[in-house]
Amino acid sequence: MTTVGVGDFISAESHIVCGVCDLCRTGNGHICRNTRIIGVDRDGCWADYIAIPATNAWVNPPEMPVDFAVLQENLGNAVHTAFAADLRAKKVLVTGCGPVGLMTIAVAKAIGARSIYATDISAYRLNIAQRVGADIxxxxRTDNVSEVIREATRGEGVDVLLEMSGAPAAIRQGFDLLKYGGSAALLGLPNAPFEFDLANLVIFKGATIYGIIGRRLWETWYQMRGLLRSQAIDLKPIVTHHYALDEFEKAVSTMASGESGKVVMRP
Ligand SMILES: [Zn+2]
Structure with missing residues (x-):
């Protein structure tokens, strides 16, 4: 049996999982022991055609804009992060406003965060953060982040940290600003191991930490579908550049510059 047919307009889930390991069989396919990732462990999709298992094809409504269809994987990271902790009526700090961080802000807003504070080192990306729902x-690089956020939270700090940067300084600062008893969902990947004051920043705080990898299969995709169909999130401000596939060098340097939101390439 298959849920996809010839001519369907689909987005791909890039994690190809085995379906038979202990993790897959207990509803944790997103951390399958035998995961093979499209573009990492097998041929990627900077190509006109790509072969994937039918089970990895997510059928979109035909009217969905291509710009949104292509970024559902990233949006899935954002949804997975924002749904990890309870954000309702909470003060939320998002560290890192790359495309996934920006989408996380939009999702946090949509699911009822009370205040969203966003940090980054790119003024360009912070401007988009504000447009998609960041309150502060x-x-x-230029602001005293601790001072601004402590003042905005009357010295209390934030209830939830959503860490999207992987930068050690941002991770330390995020946990420093986290309230006692707070929760943190970590998606950003540090380049290397680094020193971290686990005793003071996590243990004595009684903090809860979630590691976020990929998308829950397929719960996250259904949550995404709900958010997109109800138009609870607006992704338009996040897609800032379009390139043809053979302009990939330009696309990558735009992405690396920090002066972009999501860069979309089309065949
Ligand atoms: Zn598996």
């Missing part, structure tokens, strides 16, 4: 933006 802080440039970690």
């Amino acid at each position: 933006i802080c440039n970690a």
